[in-house]
Amino acid sequence: xxxxxxxxxxxxxxxxxxxxxxxxxxxxxxxxxxxxxxxxxxxxxxxxxxxxxxxxxxxxxxxxxxxxxxxxxxxxxxxxxxxxxxxxxxxxxxxxxxxxxxxxxxxxxxxxxxxxxxxxxxxxxxxxxxxxxxxxxxxxxxxxxxxxxxxxxxxxxxxxxxxxxxxxxxxxxxxxxxxxxxxxxxxxxxxxxxxxxxxxxxxxxxxxxxxxxxxxxxxxxxxxxxxxxxxxxxxxxxxx
Amino acid sequence: xxxxxxxxxxxxxxxxxxxxxxxxxxxxxxxxxxxxxxxxxxxxxxxxxxxxxxxxxxxxxxxxxxxxxxxxxxxxxxxxxxxxxxxxxxxxxxxxxxxxxxxxxxxxxxxxxxxxxxxxxxxxxxxxxxxxxxxxxxxxxxxxxxxxxxxxxxxxxxxxxxxxxxxxxxxxxxxxxxxxxxxxxxxxxxxxxxxxxxxxxxxxxxxxxxxxxxxxxxxxxxxxxxxxxxxxxxxxxxxx
Numbered sequence: 020x021x022x023x024x025x026x027x028x029x030x031x032x033x034x035x036x037x038x039x040x041x042x043x044x045x046x047x048x049x050x051x052x053x054x055x056x057x058x059x060x061x062x063x064x065x066x067x068x069x070x071x072x073x074x075x076x077x078x079x080x081x082x083x084x085x086x087x088x089x090x091x092x093x094x095x096x097x098x099x100x101x102x103x104x105x106x107x108x109x110x111x112x113x114x115x116x117x118x119x120x121x122x123x124x125x126x127x128x129x130x131x132x133x134x135x136x137x138x139x140x141x142x143x144x145x146x147x148x149x150x151x152x153x154x155x156x157x158x159x160x161x162x163x164x165x166x167x168x169x170x171x172x173x174x175x176x177x178x179x180x181x182x183x184x185x186x187x188x189x190x191x192x193x194x195x196x197x198x199x200x201x202x203x204x205x206x207x208x209x210x211x212x213x214x215x216x217x218x219x220x221x222x223x224x225x226x227x228x229x230x231x232x233x234x235x236x237x238x239x240x241x242x243x244x245x246x247x248x249x250x251x252x253x254x255x256x257x258x259x
Numbered sequence: 260x261x262x263x264x265x266x267x268x269x270x271x272x273x274x275x276x277x278x279x280x281x282x283x284x285x286x287x288x289x290x291x292x293x294x295x296x297x298x299x300x301x302x303x304x305x306x307x308x309x310x311x312x313x314x315x316x317x318x319x320x321x322x323x324x325x326x327x328x329x330x331x332x333x334x335x336x337x338x339x340x341x342x343x344x345x346x347x348x349x350x351x352x353x354x355x356x357x358x359x360x361x362x363x364x365x366x367x368x369x370x371x372x373x374x375x376x377x378x379x380x381x382x383x384x385x386x387x388x389x390x391x392x393x394x395x396x397x398x399x400x401x402x403x404x405x406x407x408x409x410x411x412x413x414x415x416x417x418x419x420x421x422x423x424x425x426x427x428x429x430x431x432x433x434x435x436x437x438x439x440x441x442x443x444x445x446x447x448x449x450x451x452x453x454x455x456x457x458x459x460x461x462x463x464x465x466x467x468x469x470x471x472x473x474x475x476x477x478x479x480x481x482x483x484x485x486x487x488x489x490x491x492x493x494x495x496x497x498x499x
Contacts, residue, residue, distance in 0.1 A: 027267060027409060028271065028274075030270055030271055030274055031268065031270055031271070031407070031408070031409065034268070034270055034406070034407040034408050035408075036408070165435075166274065167271070167274040168271070168274050168275075168276070168434065168435070168436075169267060169271065169434070169435055169436040169439065170435045171435040171438055171439055174435075174439060194408065194409070194459065195405075195408070195409055195410045195411040195414075195457075195458055195459050195460075196408075196409040198411055198457050198458070199409065199411055199414060199439070199443055202442065202443055202446045202447075203439055203442055203443075205446070206442045206445070206446060207442075217435075217438050218435055218438070219434065219435050220435075
């Protein structure tokens with residue numbers, strides 16, 4: 020049986036139990052990983068996760084399209100921020116986008132030496148779980164959190180994905196965090212939007228007027244893609 | 260309104276939101292903080308939390324009674340381990356005990372510069388919440404966890420204490436972790452022992468034959484004490 024482990028924040032990654040043969044699912048549903056799924060569904064060719072602002076600016080100077088935000092706000096040199104709606108445009112088809120966000124891309128940078136990096140959101144949850152079932156590797160779900168802190172929305176999604184994986188019967192729970200995530204999901208699954216209304220980050224976005232994309236965030240399976248990091252680029256390994 | 264924050268493991272303490280004027284509740288219900296409450300209810304005069312094994316041995320050489328375990332097993336030089344039952348004995352009345360455990364005492368050492376250290380367990384949950392209500396400080400609940408990892412039993416208790424504090428109406432939730440802990444508690448509150456049966460550490464103790472004390476761990480309010488760190492010693496500030 021393959022194991023499922025959940026890390027509630029990047030700060031807990033170094034203390035994980037699973038060490039080898041990992042598929043590492045990055046989760047930052049408000050908003051990076053949701054936006055990445057939307058982009059691939061829309062036909063983007065590839066995305067380059069970039070952790071630092073300087074590096075993002077460098078990509079811009081080299082002629083790339085750049086999506087970049089910090090604390091929910093678009094950086095001045097960037098072409099757009101990280102709302103999923105930014106990535107749904109005919110102009111982006113077959114393009115490569117350099118992408119830097121507050122939490123999500125830092126998480127990707129940190130874990131890439133330790134396993135295969137995959138992108139998870141509600142938009143691709145079934146496609147992702149089916150793909151993970153077909154692989155030999157254990158699964159570590161890494162919640163991007165908020166500045167190293169636990170956040171409710173990513174942990175809630177970790178529970179949803181854990182449930183999907185457990186339904187395949189090729190997985191078992193590998194840690195207490197996976198048990199807890201499952202309980203959070205079960206608490207709120209009947210009305211995810213209402214459940215997530217409790218989350219601090221949702222209110223942070225609301226204050227900034229950035230929560231227009233929330234309904235979209237919970238449109239299960241609207242983007243059946245599986246973005247995987249190959250070299251320095253995320254590519255979709257499932258045909259749209 | 261005073262705030263409640265939960266840190267699910269000591270590794271998250273440095274990333275906490277609350278910084279000043281804190282009462283820090285240490286939680287290691289299987290087994291250190293449960294045992295400490297039992298000891299004070301039994302009339303122990305004071306307990307000295309000791310993080311390292313060498314330091315524990317030093318106390319032994321100086322003539323102190325020493326309770327010490329690592330990974331659930333009693334260390335050879337110690338007088339006893341950390342089962343609550345070890346601390347319920349007429350011989351311990353008015354005695355001072357040096358106490359070192361895998362997770363709990365390390366957590367105390369780490370946080371003591373940042374606030375007043377208080378000990379929490381199901382045995383003293385009502386006494387503790389009433390005392391916290393009377394104080395001016397915000398409350399940070401620190402789950403000792405298991406070797407920096409999230410564990411279900413301490414997080415579950417954090418939710419129980421959060422609920423108690425919210426009932427007093429002088430507190431508000433200060434972070435997503437407190438929300439999540441509350442949901443875990445609500446999931447399992449009808450049968451705590453059954454809920455905790457899912458926890459990995461409970462199985463770890465069972466393998467070692469150390470789970471005889473589990474029923475006792477959930478005897479709510481059986482020990483109405485409030486152990487607080489004064490200088491280097493934990494003392495009970497509520498008269499038994």
